[in-house]
Amino acid sequence: GQNIDQPTEMTATEGAIVQINCTYQTSGFNGLFWYQQHAGEAPTFLSYNVLDGLEEKGRFSSFLSRSKGYSYLLLKELQMKDSASYLCAVSLRGIYGGSQGNLIFGKGTKLSVKP
């Protein structure tokens, strides 16, 4: 089966740095996505990793280790608007290579940013 684990909740202070971890056990792993979701709203894409290493996008960075089944999302210079759920999602390998298309999501980490 497929299993994705991430912490349920985290709290951090405005201006700080926070790291949200995600571990996965899947067969046929292809790539890992991070999405941000504010309560009651649509998930929005943050980052995508298919190779090992760090991808940086402004205040957000994501890291992947395929051999360890591990990823993290790093948020720097936290702002109050970063209070949201962060969803780790895995795409599986399709029969022709590349991605199968659909995503398998973890249950999300609810981040609260305090002043």
Next chain:
Amino acid sequence: DSGVTQTPKHLITATGQRVTLRCSPRSGDLSVYWYQQSLDQGLQFLIQYYNGEERAKGNILERFSAQQFPDLHSELNLSSLELGDSALYFCASSVAEAGFMNTEAFFGQGTRLTVV
């Protein structure tokens, strides 16, 4: 605005009833995905269509069905509704056909279904 449109935004209906949720993908996107999000389960993949054909199935109940029309909009039909079907239903779209490339999926704002 992701460019994915879902209607209606809210729906309240009684147990045993049938409802239809509608999704219009982003212009140019051929793949449509349906997801269900409940409080305790997180986002669960239901079904995917590509250019009118079913491509992948997830944990979709037999009471649920979907289709994608020639104009690429998609509908999710939920029948014999139960209290446990109350959830947010999201539609997402992407450019690529499954198996060819990785592209991000863009999500609509969702339909909040409440079964009473």
